[in-house]
Amino acid sequence: MTDSKYFTTTKKGEIFELKAELNSDKKEKKKEAVKKVIASMTVGKDVSALFPDVVNCMQTDNLELKKLVYLYLMNYAKSQPDMAIMAVNTFVKDCEDPNPLIRALAVRTMGCIRVDKITEYLCEPLRKCLKDEDPYVRKTAAVCVAKLHDINAQLVEDQGFLDTLKDLISDSNPMVVANAVAALSEIAESHPSSNLLDLNPQSINKLLTALNECTEWGQIFILDCLANYMPKDDREAQSICERVTPRLSHANSAVVLSAVKVLMKFMEMLSKDLDYYGTLLKKLAPPLVTLLSAEPELQYVALRNINLIVQKRPEILKHEMKVFFVKYNDPIYVKLEKLDIMIRLASQANIAQVLAELKEYATEVDVDFVRKAVRAIGRCAIKVEQSAERCVSTLLDLIQTKVNYVVQEAIVVIKDIFRKYPNKYESVIATLCENLDSLDEPEARAAMIWIVGEYAERIDNADELLESFLEGFHDESTQVQLQLLTAIVKLFLKKPTETQELVQQVLSLATQDSDNPDLRDRGYIYWRLLSTDPVAAKEVVLAEKPLISEETDLIEPTLLDELICYIGTLASVYHKPPSAFVEGSRGIVHKSLPPRTGSSESAESPDAAPSGAPPSEQPAVIPTQGDLLGDLLNLDLGPPVSGPPVATSSVQMGAVDLLGGGLDSLLRSDVGGSPAMGGTGFTAPSAVMPANLGPPPSGGLGDLFDLAGGVGTLSGSHVAPKTVWLPAMKAKGLEISGTFSRQVGAISMDLLLTNKALQVMSDFAIQFNRNSFGLAPAAPLQIHAPLAPNQTVEISLPLNTVGSVMKMDPLNNLQVAVKNNIDVFYFSTLYPLHILFVEDGKMERQMFLATWKDIPNENEAQFQIKDCPLSADAVSSKLQGSNIFTVAKRNVEGQDMLYQSLKLTNGIWVLAELRIQPGSPSFTLSLKCRAPEVSHYVYQAYETILKN
């Protein structure tokens, strides 16, 4: 007698038969028929045609039959709204039934019927049920409000159900409280603005009391709600933590993780010196570890969360490395997560164990896992310096296995190790080269090529090796092609004599035979570099590389803080804020960790309150403003002694003299005076190359050269139009207007001197007063011919920043004295700060993250940039022109966030976060700098650059 009989039906007229049975007089037959209908429904069969017949069975004393009919109604009422009305009367009647089970059932079912007409009738019974004497009915009704809100939010608000629901938070029964909290949380999710869960110390107290007594599910709702509360000081935070801690021992893992969330969040407010803080840290470890002994699905979610927790507070699990060791029959998704956490926890203390494990994993069966394990070994080497040697030897062992994918992964990570510890492990290169032929993955090939290029001088047959790659150049992926191009250029710069042909070959392959613009551009750039100024090329291509930093995949600190607030939720599994992926979350409110606040005592004595790091650790000491006038008057206006005039037109030279002196000097400097070799060395290219370049095939090369003249302005930063600094009236007829510019690393003051007097002017000289950044003329003001009346001369005065320093107010004030044969004139001008932004102001991502975290929040300044209708990319490239570099770009719920860095000539770093809302012309700019006084001027620079 099983229910499977309900599935066996005669082929013809199944619905017809059921209809007859439903209308049968016999109760038992009716019930059987309804069961059959339900059975069909469970497998997704459409039995909506039986609607009227099933509804007819609703009026019954038999609770089971009633429930079954209700089940049916919930599924099909939507498709038959008119018919559903027929059921309303019974519902309303049932809501008055003396049996609380039936009252609750009726109100529950009515809420599930998503038909407008029914909801109208629902209001009255629901109101009664919310105040029912039986808590079971009340708790059911609380959920019903949430259901109704989902169907018709306006109705719920108009009927005042929300207030009733809020009152239920103070209900005497903990289950009712829990359900009311759950319902309110769900409603609040779609109504972020409404202040539904208005938490205050009183209501928090009630929730904490209910927490101890309600069901496990209720505890989850209450804990999640508590996590949104912002305690007023550390004492309150501590007392909440104390009452939440027992939940860590709950058998339900969801309760445990929700409790962890509350604790992680409120811990932020506790001072680290507190004994309680230490206790709490210790208490957090065991429950997290216990989660790992549960079912694999639970483990997975737990591991994703632990990944966040470990990044935020590594001290919690630092002794628990072993529980993350992988078992061979863990599901792959658990294995990969465990591996990730192992690397995060790796430290000098446990690295031996970790390496032994990783080596073990590298011989497992699952390819993805093995690859990740090999990569992990490389990451360990980079993270724990002491282990690097052991890691390298482990990797070499693995390469000896000759397992194809292991070898390839190993080579990729060894490349990174070279980047981190240059000139230490190059002895292994020989071993790597042995495996050249087995590499078939682009990443591994690219890594190998990089190694060959980088260490070309140590590899005897580097040219042969690279040449072998060159054969199938066009079949390689872009990554490999680019790498090959660079590597061969490096090789050429290192061994110019033997590799002429090779470099020509690769340059022509890259520029002429390739459709890939990146490759072509890079090809042209190298070509031009080599042909114009090989010494510069050497400086550029073989420049010292910045070391790569420790961890490569840390979550940005602001995002991490936000995610900590979402522990246990989907956001924590995806490591993205919910707004980035949850559909239908209209304007989710951002959660952030509470700031650390002292209790009332420490607030009274602000001196004692910790204020983070000392506010300014400026690299350059700026003396305070002294006796300005005195300084200026004492200016010595004799011709300033400084270096030779800066050469201005090295660019043009190259355009004409393609392979002239440039290569010559390269060869001479390298080969050290063996002209014979040098001669043959580059007669060949000068014959070949110009031949190629001569008739510009598609105008491409020609364009390139045209650019040369304009290169300066293109690559230089924004230049404001000239303004009048010194009107003629004030300077006995000398009018000076000017502006500042920065081009390819050189700052200059572009001046326009006009003689509006009646006499000839001569003997010009210029001098700056001491200023904040030590700006000073790098060359004397050279106006060769005397300036005749009404004549104008344009001159560019190179500046440097090695002058004496004095803090000015405003910071960018520059006082200038100009002398001519008539008199000495003084004027002051404000220079835009961006002329001081240096070219190497791009900070590395990791460095950026660390620095951003490191600079105390007091140093953050926020500005609005209005009316700037640019896209993020346009902004980024525009700013880049002025040496404001975009370190990272991220899209957060539709807004583009640009993380940028810049460096001033005196070594001050400024970090910026630029928030761009597409469609809105206003940007928000947050600046962080150790010397916060520059922020405002940086902001002005942003404005100027962006608006021009």
Next chain:
Amino acid sequence: MIHSLFLINCSGDIFLEKHWKSVVSQSVCDYFFEAQEKAADVENVPPVISTPHHYLISIYREKIFFVSVIQTEVPPLFVIEFLHRVADTFQDYFGECSETAIKDNVVIVYELLEEMLDNGFPLATESNILKELIKPPTILRSVVNSITGSSNMGETLPTGQLSNIPWRRAVVKYTNNEAYFDVIEEIDAIIDKSGSTVFAEIQGVIDSCIKLSGMPDLSLSFMNPRLLDDVSFHPCIRFKRWESERVLSFIPPDGNFRLLSYRVSAQNLVAIPVYVKHMISFKENSSSGRFDVTIGPKQNMGKTVEGVIVTVHMPKAVLNMNLTSTQGSYTFDPVLKVLTWDIGKITPQKLPNLKGIVNLQSGAPKPEENPSLNIQFKIQQLAISGLKVNRLDMFGEKYKPFKGVKYITKAGKFQVRT
């Protein structure tokens, strides 16, 4: 909250669906099937999958996928815990949680699901309460019901539903009052090639079967409660008493339940009761290899190690194995490449050994990976951590209950690397 639930069997048929809000089309499961295909092995299907409009959170139990559909930000652990609870309830009601059992009782299943979740919020998940609302099927009852026409639905509000102790019914009566506790410890360990322990810990549970009339209030104390520093409790346990006195004080649920689970990880407390000597090697270019495994007891406090089974996942290239065992029997599944050696009891005088030749596919390269041995065993009347129950006291009722404690140690995930 939880929107819908689909039950899917191993061959990919959706055999049950339940919607708590609006109906979500079955086609949403296509995303799940896609992930399943990618994962190749059923156990490797990721538990959280995102689709353009929904999230699918699934568990895999007894060859059934429980796939839940959610639409808003919901704690995934909450959903996973709930799904396991659903599976537990089926197990409890039908004796097994299988496709057949579910299909045979589809109406009860539907009623249960409706009772467990309302609008996505858990309603009643305690088996005591559920059983009062919906009676579990028995052959006798269905016969009686079909004769008398009565239903298997409770007509009144379950008593535990709203009290502070929702896990217990109000009126419980037994003629024999009994309280049994099983202390079960599982050893999870990874042993490396050389026989040293890489990782070992004990996962312990105390499962109880309590059949006591009325409202008994129990106190369970241990000889060495200090062992228990990482514990998860059943909600019935009074946390404050434990914190202050290290005594488990509780009003028990009626019937079978898990009182607490604990973890002992201090290396010195985790004794490893068996050792393995192994020699598994493959010769270069000869398409054969040698296999030689011996297992022996150690540190088992005079108790016998029994129910020993060794399972080995051999490399893919292995064709078959010609072995002889001194004790027990072995089978080799040539499709799954799994060797199972069922040994039984280990007697220290004569250690069980299994050795012989491994045949590889001809021409296949020498396998790179070394197979791990998975070992199962049991030791009766021993809790390997040394945990011992001191006494059980009962308050609140007058009768004298019959009390019993049983200890057992098992292998959990016990792996030996070779």
